[in-house]
Each structure stands twice: as structure tokens, then as C-alpha cells.
């Protein structure tokens with residue numbers, strides 16, 4: 001079923017994209033426009049008894065636009081379909097129904113202009129930090145002519161001094177920054193982030209949130225972030241899309257037009273947090 005009621009209700013409260021209302025990043029032209037149009041997705045389901053089973057619907061008739069240079073966050077219950085949507089947007093698998101477009105062209109396969117950063121940095125332990133970051137360029141045969149891009153990406157995440165270190169010599173936060181540099185070296189037009197800070201201690205996490213926002217502002221890519229952390233979503237993103245239980249449908253879109261840098265104690269953030277928690281069924285505990 002199309003969630004038109006919600007979509008229409010949302011549209012009256014919130015503009016289609018926050019980026020239409022206020023400038024996203026200094027370099028917003030670098031960001032991709034992403035359109036998710038009527039997308040549904042099913043997986044084959046195996047039941048415990050005989051391994052057979054009907055399809056499991058994970059996403060239901062979803063419409064979502066990301067404007068060039070916009071930062072959008074997704075919040076929703078565990079297992080509702082957030083990572084699945086990211087995989088579809090990244091082109092890692094085709095949607096069962098509907099269309100996904102980047103700058104008007106169908107997304108049919110992975111592309112270096114769309115890079116995903118996962119919760120686990122998954123660095124190659126035998127390769128130095130520099131060699132890990134160089135992977136994408138190497139795979140595309142660009143490393144010889146564009147070695148400077150590796151140095152630039154490491155400088156962007158503040159790890160130039162650790163270029164020759166091995167992954168086991170890094171802290172968790174540093175390893176995650178290497179993963180970010182490995183993504184940024186490709187100069188993505190869309191950065192897809194699946195709980196990229198989920199394994200970090202809370203202080204490193206707060207620092208990394210600020211760093212990520214600053215990277216986004218400097219580079220101008222579009223960003224699509226999945227997080228379980230309501231404050232993180234609201235601190236970083238211009239729009240926070242709250243999903244229902246599986247199959248994922250849009251329950252609400254919260255627009256956060258606060259300028260950057262943001263202050264965590266800003267009354268508007270506190271109010272948006274209250275709204276987001278209520279939408280996630282946690283309203284009573286706050």
C-alpha cells in the first residue's frame with residue numbers, strides 16, 4: 001500500500017527537501033540527487049520447520065528524495081529495513097519493485113560515486129593505513145597517477161601522521177576514520193553511512209559526529225545516514241526520516257533547519273528529539 005496519507009500529511013508540514021530551504025554545504029554541487037520512487041522489497045523467507053516460506057516484505061512503496069548536497073538520516077526499529085534500503089540505494093542489489101535514480105539515471109549496480117561506510121571498518125590487517133585507503137583507486141587503476149588523493153583523504157580525517165601504521169596499531173575511532181578516508185578517496189557524490197559510529201565509545205562518537213559534519217560541509221557530497229541514535233541523527237542531518245516497523249514505510253519526516261555548527265543543548269534539538277522518540281514509541285520515557 002502507498003503510504004500516501006502520511007506522505008501528504010508530511011508534505012504539508014515539511015518541504016520535499018530541506019536543502020531547498022537553506023544551503024546545505026559550501027560545495028553542494030558535488031552532491032548527487034537521489035530519488036527513490038515507489039520502492040518495495042521482498043526477501044525469500046525460510047521458516048524454522050522445513051526451510052520453506054513466503055516472501056518477507058521489508059520495504060513498502062517508499063518515496064524519498066535526497067537533494068544534491070543534502071544530509072538525510074534514517075531512524076527506525078531494528079529489522080525494519082534501513083540497511084536494505086541503503087543497499088538498494090548503493091546499487092548492491094536491485095529493488096523488487098519501483099525505481100531508484102541518481103541524477104535522473106537508474107541505479108543498477110554499485111558505482112564509485114556512491115560509497116557505503118559500514119559499522120565495522122573492515123580494514124585489511126596486513127596493509128598499512130595508506131595502502132588500505134588506496135584500495136579503491138588501485139582497483140580502478142588510478143593509483144599511479146593519483147597518489148596525492150590518498151594523502152589528501154588521510155589529511156581530511158586527520159590521520160596523515162599514521163599513514164604507515166598497521167590497523168592493529170590504531171584505536172577504534174582511528175580505524176573508523178581510515179574507513180572514512182577509504183570512502184572519501186573516491187570523491188563520492190553520495191556517502192551512505194550504516195551506523196558508522198555504532199561501535200565507538202561515546203566521547204569518540206561525539207567527536208566523530210562533528211568531524212563527519214565538517215567533512216560533509218567541506219566536500220559537498222550528499223549523505224544518507226542510518227543510526228539508532230536519535231540525537232546523532234538530529235545533530236547531523238537536515239532531515240530525519242522516521243520509519244515504521246517492517247515493512248519500512250515513512251512514519252514522519254522531521255526537518256531540522258538549524259545552522260551548523262549546532263549546539264546539542266539547542267531547545268529546537270531537544271524538541272525534535274522528543275518528537276522523534278515519541279514516533280519511535282519511546283515518548284513516555286522522556
Ligand SMILES: Nc1ncnc2c1ncn2[C@@H]1O[C@H](COP(=O)(O)OP(=O)(O)OP(=O)(O)O)[C@@H](O)[C@H]1O
Pocket residue numbers: 043044058076077078079080081082083084085246
Ligand atoms: N539477504 C537477506 N535475506 C533474507 N532476509 C534478509 C536479508 N537481509 C535482510 N533481511 C531481513 O530483512 C529485514 C530487514 O533487515 P535490515 O538489515 O534492512 O534491517 P535494519 O532496519 O537495518 O535493522 P537494524 O537496525 O537491526 O540494523 C530483517 O527482517 C532481515 O532479517
Ligand SMILES: [Mg+2]
Pocket residue numbers: 082083084194
Ligand atoms: Mg541495519
